[in-house]
Amino acid sequence: MFKFKSPSRKTLRIMSEVAKGNVTTDFEKKCVEKVNALTGKQHVRITSSGNNSIFIALSAVDGDVIVPDQGGWHGFKQIAKFLGKNLITVKTDDGLINTDYLDELEINNNSAIIFTSFAAYTAEQDVKEINRYCKNNGILTIEDASAGIGDSQGNLGCRSDVVLASTGSPKIINVGSGGFIASDNDEIFKKTSLPQKLSKTTNIICSGIDNELDNVSGKLEVSLNATEHVKKHIPDTLHSSKRGLNVIIPHDNAKSICWDLKKTLTTDKSGMITVCPNYNRVKQKAICVEIKNLDYTCLEKENLDKIINEINNQLQV
Known part of the structure; x- marks a missing residue:
């Protein structure tokens, strides 16, 4: 049996001491400073969840909200619809955003595109190209960097106009709750004072985030290397040459194979096998091995x- 990813003992110990009142440090301030350093963004808010960070970001959008047709997060669509935003879906290459497809769309002024650092967690988005195109066309870029924050190559979690993340389990910054949103655009925060007030979190959660931020880059690198190893030794994986945090294997008999794998590749909590089609992964039949969950x-x-x-x-049966 494999162990499901959970907050480290050190993180839990620090959070416990804060909860007991033994530590009175302003951890929110420390978190803001560390997220600022990781993202390079001037303005940072620590939130109660990743979805609340998304809510704040999308609340500031006056135009359309553009989402990928697969490989994103279903919360993008749910929150945009709740806020009454006009939702536009852009075609992707199995989750990867191709700016040529954006050219095919009719997009209103003051619009935004929201996407995850890794398409379906399995393939790194070309964030540099996405941001180049969007800057030239007046489109705000919102990157959910829950899986990409701390990227040692400097491609993820720092280039987009807005960088946000969840720090819940089993994310790279793994506290079980919380999140953040960061941007150089102060107007985003001036326009969203109420959602910010409603998404405030506690100093307990901030203490955990503060500790997790200290080694986020190393943990991301370990996870990326592990996924690369698995991709190399399983044939016909999706986006096999791309960096990612899970492994997706297209297969016509995916449902049955996933059922059998769930019996043998077990964890002590939630599972590590996801069956596709699934908007958060890909629309085709496939087996998804969630290395990121371990x-x-x-x-x-x-x-x-x-x-x-x-x-x-x-696969050989």
Whole structure:
């Protein structure tokens, strides 16, 4: 049995001490400083969840809200609809945003596109190209960097106009709750004072986020390397050459194979196997192995090879 990712003991210990009143440090201020350093954004707010960060960002959009046709987060669409925004879906290459497809759309002024750092968690978006195109066409870019924050290559979680994230489980910054939103555009925060007040979080959560931020880059790198290893040893994976945090294998018999894999690749909490089609992943039949869900102690080669062997055996049946 594999271990599902959970907050580290150090994170839980610090949060416990704050809850007991033994530590009175202003951790929100520390979090703001660290997120500022990671994203390079001048204005930062710590929130109660990733969805509340999305709510704040989309509340500031006056025009259309553009979402990918797959590989995003269903909360993008739900929140945009709740806010009464005109929703536009852009075609993708299995989740990857191709700016050529944006050229095909009729987009109003003051619009925004919202996307995740990794399409379906399995393939790094070309954030540099997306931002180049959108800047030239007056489109605000909102990047959900829950999985991309701390990228050592400097491609993710820093280039977009708005960078936001969830710090819930099993994210890279893993506290079980909370989130943040960051931008150089102060107007976003001036226009959304009420949603910000409603999404305030506690110093307890901030203390956990503060600790997790200290080693987020290293944890992301470990997860990326683990996924790369698994992709290399399973045939016909989607976006096999792209950096990512899970492995997607298109297969006509995906549902049945996933059912069998859930019996053998088990974790102590939630699972690590997702069946597609699934908007948050891809629209085609596929098996999705959520490496991102696993505790870092499970990402050693020996454990990864067990996953590889089990999947390859099922694919050969």
